[in-house]
Amino acid sequence: MALNNYLTYEVKSRKIFGRDRWIATLRLANRCSFDEIAKEVEARTSCQSSEVEGFITALAHEIEKYLHMGENVEIEGLGTFYPKMTTKVVDNVEEATIKNCISSITVGFRPHTKLKNAIKNAGLKEYTKAKLKSNDKEE
Secondary structure, eight states, X not given: OOOOSSEEEEEEEEEETTEEEEEEEEOOOOOOOHHHHHHHHHHHSSXXXXXXXXXXXXXXXXXXXXXXXXXXXEETTTEEEEEEEEEOOXXXXXXXXXXXXXXXXXXXXXXXXXXXXXXXXXXXXXXXXGGSOTTSOXX
């Protein structure tokens, strides 16, 4: 799989308070599958894709286990996973129950600086069909 050295964006119109406004949005490609990742890692290492899949599955299980215990999980070069909770403020202690205060519980993620910089340095290119080179694949 050939990687572009840039992200593409397009300018879209939005009606805001009855007025046409314009916004630049990233043009995201299709989602990369678990199998595709395993095959790419296999090509870069001495591991078979089935071993990579097993490793990733075990890693996901371990991350889940530590998040359940309320711990942050830092993976060098990737980032930090952490338990995240959104709460509401209530007027008195009697109302401070799980049902009334907690809006959601999810997983937060802070990308490693190297990963953030990779995206920042990827560059942007405006997407239009006319501007795509013949060797660029439209997703």
